[in-house]
Amino acid sequence: MALMITDECINCDVCEPECPNDAISMGPEIYVIDPKKCTECVGHFDEPQCVQVCPVECIPRNPDYLETAEQLMEKYNGLQAAKSA
Template structure:
């Protein structure tokens, strides 16, 4: 699954620079995650960095509207970074 930023977001700017896929950007009111670019950090880190740096608990959560398996997230990573061999 992609991740989703809830309305609990305080626009602290912690998550955006930490995203290795450049999937996070400031939306009209709060930060948003582009599900087409979010791999939950698969291919980069053991866990999503945006969740680990967010100071507000339960603000960045699983996006149930965008269901993906770990294998699908890996395939997305490979498409985003075709020069990386897995």
């Protein structure tokens, strides 16, 4: 399941550089997470790094993108293959 950033975001800029998949970017008003790139840090870390650094705890799982750990690992592998190409 990909993560999402809620409107409680204070634009503190700490989450974006922590994302190993470059899934976080500035949206029209707050940061957003691209669900096609978010693996919840599966393949990189044991826990999502953006969640670890967020001072206002505004990064829950996105209920619109239900994925198993295996699917997240598959997405990670696809993203890594695309980087290598």
